[in-house]
Amino acid sequence: MKFNFPVETLTNINTPFYFYDMELLNATLDAVASEAGKYGFKVHYAVKANANDRILQAIESKGFGADCVSGHEVQKAIDCGFPSDGIVFAGVGKSDWEINLGLDNNIACFNVESIPELEIIDELAGKKGKVAKVALRINPNVNANTHHYITTGLNENKFGINQWDLEKVVDVLSVLKNVELEGIHFHIGSQITDLHSFRDLCIRVNELQKWFVSRQIMPKVVNVGGGLGISYEQPDEQSIPDFESYFALFNDLLELMPGQELHFELGRSLVGQSASLLTKVLYIKEGVQTNFAIVDAGMSDLIRPALYQAYHKIENLTSADEEEKYDVVGPICESSDCFGKAVLLPKTKRGDLIALRSAGAYGEVMANQYNLRTLPKAYYSDSI
Ligand SMILES: Cc1ncc(COP(=O)(O)O)c(C=O)c1O
Numbered sequence: 001m002k003f004n005f006p007v008e009t010l011t012n013i014n015t016p017f018y019f020y021d022m023e024l025l026n027a028t029l030d031a032v033a034s035e036a037g038k039y040g041f042k043v044h045y046a047v048k049a050n051a052n053d054r055i056l057q058a059i060e061s062k063g064f065g066a067d068c069v070s071g072h073e074v075q076k077a078i079d080c081g082f083p084s085d086g087i088v089f090a091g092v093g094k095s096d097w098e099i100n101l102g103l104d105n106n107i108a109c110f111n112v113e114s115i116p117e118l119e120i121i122d123e124l125a126g127k128k129g130k131v132a133k134v135a136l137r138i139n140p141n142v143n144a145n146t147h148h149y150i151t152t153g154l155n156e157n158k159f160g161i162n163q164w165d166l167e168k169v170v171d172v173l174s175v176l177k178n179v180e181l182e183g184i185h186f187h188i189g190s191q192i193t194d195l196h197s198f199r200d201l202c203i204r205v206n207e208l209q210k211w212f213v214s215r216q217i218m219p220k221v222v223n224v225g226g227g228l229g230i231s232y233e234q235p236d237e238q239s240i241p242d243f244e245s246y247f248a249l250f251n252d253l254l255e256l257m258p259g260q261e262l263h264f265e266l267g268r269s270l271v272g273q274s275a276s277l278l279t280k281v282l283y284i285k286e287g288v289q290t291n292f293a294i295v296d297a298g299m300s301d302l303i304r305p306a307l308y309q310a311y312h313k314i315e316n317l318t319s320a321d322e323e324e325k326y327d328v329v330g331p332i333c334e335s336s337d338c339f340g341k342a343v344l345l346p347k348t349k350r351g352d353l354i355a356l357r358s359a360g361a362y363g364e365v366m367a368n369q370y371n372l373r374t375l376p377k378a379y380y381s382d383s384i
Contacts, residue, residue: 089107099124
């Protein structure tokens with residue numbers, strides 16, 4: 001057991017709850033800042049990965065911007081102290097009130113995904129006498145080699161402007177008075193562990209840059225999105241992702257034009273390893289092949305295993321007996337409410353404290369109240 005905190009401190013807290021390792025979070029943020037800083041790259045943290053106030057404040061305090069995908073995320077970023085000129089707003093279906101919120105707060109950029117959206121932003125900006133900065137989100141048709149639910153950069157995905165529509169988009173842009181092209185934007189998917197996908201993205205971006213140059217258009221910003229994965233299998237051995245190789249790859253392969261800035265929108269890799277979901281065992285129930293360890297956390301608290309068949313390392317923090325196999329399941333009335341099948345754990349009993357590791361990204365933020373359950377609370381290593 002490598003869980004990095006005195007377990008006695010945690011056993012008296014009502015479960016389930018998210019537990020954040022703030023030291024690890026800060027060390028991860030420092031690593032990103034230092035590796036991206038080497039090349040002058042700018043990182044906007046993808047708020048969707050974790051919108052907890054304490055986490056956002058920690059990220060803001062290190063000087064990162066915010067990448068938002070809803071009006072409420074934009075508002076939350078502002079409330080947590082992100083300067084509005086460090087906020088970018090993406091998303092395939094922005095409502096009018098969300099666009100107006102962005103305009104009223106003079107955010108840095110709208111990442112635009114279609115011609116109709118571009119026209120509405122132009123119309124709403126015009127009504128306010130403003131000029132909105134926009135980046136075109138282009139679908140690069142690059143395979144991220146990740147789960148199909150978190151693949152976003154293929155032609156068949158709903159995201160981005162397809163390359164064969166670019167000519168039309170550029171024509172529309174040239175006649176709109178209240179939008180100004182700031183950049184081009186890409187995002188191919190999430191939990192990408194094979195850096196070859198990012199190499200393919202660089203090659204495609206270089207080709208597209210040439211297309212823009214041939215039309216005398218020079219976007220000020222190239223935004224390559226997020227997607228860098230974390231090790232769910234080895235949260236302790238690889239607690240901080242390899243940001244050095246990641247940023248070096250873009251520095252080596254992406255051909256920026258003079259004066260162009262390179263932006264990133266990393267989410268999972270900044271926060272993923274910084275939290276565990278802690279839960280207690282309610283019952284051990286005999287199964288046909290494997291016994292069930294029924295815990296008090298369910299898919300409403302951490303939906304990733306049910307939604308993406310995602311793996312989270314499971315540890316029993318309070319038993320050191322001989323190992324046995326368990327199906328670790330929650331109390332929710334769905335068979336998909338299962339955190340792991342045939343998981344080797346020390347002999348487990350009612351009351352044992354279980355950690356579901358690497359739950360800092362797309363964990364607490366996706367929690368819901370299905371079965372009318374209460375939302376999980378959060379605790380922090382520096383204030384417990
Ligand atoms: C447009 C956009 N940018 C950034 C991200 C963040 O991705 P990740 O958390 O994998 O870094 C996402 C998430 O899928 C996204 O959709």
